[in-house]
Amino acid sequence: MDITERVRKLHEIMCQNKVDVYIVPTADFHQSEYVGEYFKIREFLTGFTGSAGTAVFTADEAYLWTDGRYFIQAAKELEGTPVRLMKMGEPGVPDIEHFLNDSLPERGVIAFDGRCVSLGDGKLYEQIAAKKQGSVFCERDLAADIWEDRPALSEEPAWELALQYAGEDRGSKLERIRGFMREVGADCHILTTLDDICWTLNIRGNDIEFFPLVLSYAVIGMDRMDLYADASKFSDELRQKLEGDGVVFHPYNDIYEDVKKLDEGATVLIDPARLNYALWKNIPGKMGKVEMRNPEILFKAVKNPTEIDNIRKAQLKDSVAHVKFMKWVKENYDKEVITELSASRKLDELRAQQGNFIRPSFEPIVSFGEHGAIVHYTSSPETDVRLEGGSFLLTDTGAGFYEGSTDITRTYALGDVTDKMKEHFTLTAISNLQLASAKFLHGATGMTLDMLARKPFWDRNLNFNHGTGHGVGYLLNIHEPPTGFRWQFRAGEIQPFEDGMVVTDEPGIYLEGEYGIRLENELLTRKGLRNEYGQFMYFETITFVPMDLDAILPGMMTEEERRLLNNYNSAVYEKVSPFLDEEERAWLENYTRAV
16 A cells, blocks of 8 residues: 555545544654654554655645755655655745644544643644634544554563662652652653653663663652553663552553543643653643743753763764774775665664673664765665765664764865865854854853854855754753753743753755765763852863864864864864774874864
8 A cells, every 4th residue: 555545545534534634643642752663653554754744735735844964865765756745944835733723623522642742732622623613623534544564562660770770769760750740740751752751760771772771650749759661671671660659650642531530639740842641631621830941951961970971972982983993994995885874884883892782772863975965865775875986875773882872074085175165164163163162151042052053154155954953852852841952932942051061063064966065063061160140151172073174174274263163173182092902093193284
């Protein structure tokens, strides 16, 4: 059954159920960024494999909204299907809200699986339907009958993240959460976000693609935490430890009926952006509600001293692997057959040699030549190409070590590249280094600081169509709120940088049909001098991989920009060289030389 047939069958089911618009987000029941195979219903219906996008089906049409990271990829994957690409943020392209306002007929019905839609989105759809004297229908997954061979829910085992890595026990974390609950007047706290639950309990698993998380819900009270998860995933030992800390196990799906029984005289703390609509609908209407961001989000974003020590170790391990990879690919691309996929495997082999490697921390992007212009490209046997001279190889990959998660992007010049390519590479390096060197007063946000990265591009009437950086979780989500670098205003994303936050720095430039360049390091937020003007902050770069001097034009850089590059590459040599053999050290010395 191809995409055309799947869309046709969905339209039939919509007609049978008197549904005018059906919405399918990229989500599981927990608003996860990556989802397990069971939840890939949007991909099944549209053929688009990217990790972000929303499909909307009207009575006789099909649409897919996605952001700038995926425009090129989505256009290719939707070609030949009845699904129309809607490029978010582009001129003339309405957002989903305006599209629904215009497309929903009078007394129309908007349908969606309420478990896969956030509370905020669900309320928005309610409001849109109400304007047309219509309604929402959220009790059924209409596409379930079409996906006959749908994979089962994950049954992978859960495991405990030891205190030597977590740095804080679950009892302490629960007490901090309960302290916050007292401050805001809440008696209980419903959690559906997997990273928040796993961080709280110091557990990890394998239920989500790439992210080591456990499918679960939780209700935290003042004297117990009800955990809704498949208990068979937990060893007897781990289950006893959790129960000893006041955790009570329940079957995974029982949460929907159990919340109906919550005390109507109590007050519940919920995060509207992270609670699914179906669960919210089941909370007793008379219950008091405190609606605000989950406190766990900021708690886990500020890394504790143990986590910071471990993260530095993980970054150094991955830096060593990248240096070895850079040498290997530059010396061998024209001597043996190396492709995008084989290069990706080689990088993970080198990571595994560093010890305590679990798995990639997100879907690897290893793209050569024109594929590099596809921001979130994923190589496959159908698209895999051989590396050749005269272009760039871009690798945006990450590792999950017990010491933490990494996210590193490098672009390598293979053979001779043009001056235009070198200009764009040098521009990207300048952008990366300027942001990393920022000194700022406490209270500054990513909206404030993103200008440092954008200015070199904007001065030349250029731009890159993605955020400049994001927070990084510790063996959790690789894209971790609430911090990041982004120049556009987005409600709920304005968070001052705090000491201990880890954030990426990843500017780039992309020329469709030619090449892409991105350079990404991780930065650790640190406190600097405090004086009469306030608390100054700065970033400590914790990624140590050379910026390829084969693609740098020193004459294009100011003296200060060359100093930043030379200081960075000098630090790379100092940190990484002790882990290399004599030949590798000599090679690295050349690629970190002063320019």
